[in-house]
Amino acid sequence: MLQALSRVGGRRVLQACAAVAVVSGLLLWWVSPFGTPEPTGTVTFSTGVRSGVYQRYGERLMGDLARDLPKVSIELQTSEGSQQNIARVATGKADFTIATADALATYLRDGKPGANTLRGCVRLYDDYIQLVVPRDSDVHRVADLRGKRVGVGQQGSGVRLVADRLMTAAGLDPADDVVPVPSGIDTMPAELESGRLQAFFWSGGLPTTAVQELSNRFRIRLVPLEASLIKELQAVGGSARYYRSATMPADAYRNVQQGQAVPTVAVANVLVTTERSNPALTEAFTRTVIDSRDRIGREVHAAQLVDLRTAIYTDPLPLHEGASRYYRSVKP
16 A cells, blocks of 8 residues: 555656646746747937938838837937947947948957947848949049049948048048048038039949939939959958949949949948847847848838848858847748
8 A cells, every 4th residue: 555655656746847847848938039028128220311221221120120029119310321330339329230341340450449249130231332423524433533522421431431442542642632521422412413522422222312313313423443443442451351343233323324334342231239239139120120121122222132141141240149049040
C-alpha cells in the first residue's frame, strides 16, 4: 500500500513539474521577441528639407507606422540633411533618421559625440548627385564652375559634403574658386531660375520633385560627372569609398535629358538609430519600412528601390539588434 501511494505521489510530482515547465515555457515565449509588450511612446524621425525626398518619404511612412505601431506617436522633424540628421540621432535629439553612407563614415571617422552608439536598420535607396545648370549655361563639367555662384547645400546636409569633395577633385577650392551659396533644395531651384545662382548641386533619389517641377517651368540641364572625376574622388579613400559611378536613367527627368542617360555619382542611404533604441520598436520599424516599399514607391519613386536582399548591408554601421531579429524572421 505504501509503495502504491509512493508511486501515485511520484506521478503527481512529475505532473506538477511538467505543468511548471509548460507555464515557464509560455512565460519565456511571452517575453521573447514574438511576445514582447507592444511598443509605446513618442518617436522622433529626423528627415530633411520640406521638398526633399527624405521628407516626402517620412511623411508617407508615417501612415504605415501609425497602422503597425498604434501605441507609438511618430513625430517628423525637418532638417538640413544627412550631417544634421546623424548628429541629432547620435546625441539623443531624434530616434531614427536617414543618412548617406559617406556622411555616416565621416561622422564615425571624426569620432563625434555618440558616434559609437550609431546602428543601422535598413540600407534604403541610392542618392544620385545632380549638378543642375540653365540649359544655355557654359558649364559642361565641374571645373567650369570656377567663378560661378553655386548652390552647395546647407552646412548640415549630405550634399554639402559631396559637393565640396567633387569640386576639390576637379581642382577647385570650394571656398575660393566659386561663390558657395548654402541653400537647400527648397530654395535652390527658384534661385537658379531667377539668376541668383548659376548652378546648384543636389544629392537625392530620382526623380527629386523640386528638380522635376523646375524642369516643367525653366529650361535646365544636368552636367555629367565624368569617370575621371569619380576616380579622383575615390582616390581620397576613407569615407569617399562609398561613392561609386552610376548613371541617371534617360527617363529620370524627361524634360531635361532629352532621351540621354547622364553619368554621375551615387551613394547609399541608410535608416539609422542607436543602440539605445528598444529592440521591439526597431524590429517593428524595420518591418514597416520593408513592407511599405511598394505603396510608398507609387508616390516616392526612390522607395521602390528598397530591396530585402540588400537591406541588411548597413555599412558603415553595425546592424541594430532589433533589425537583426527582423531579418532572421524573414530569412528563407
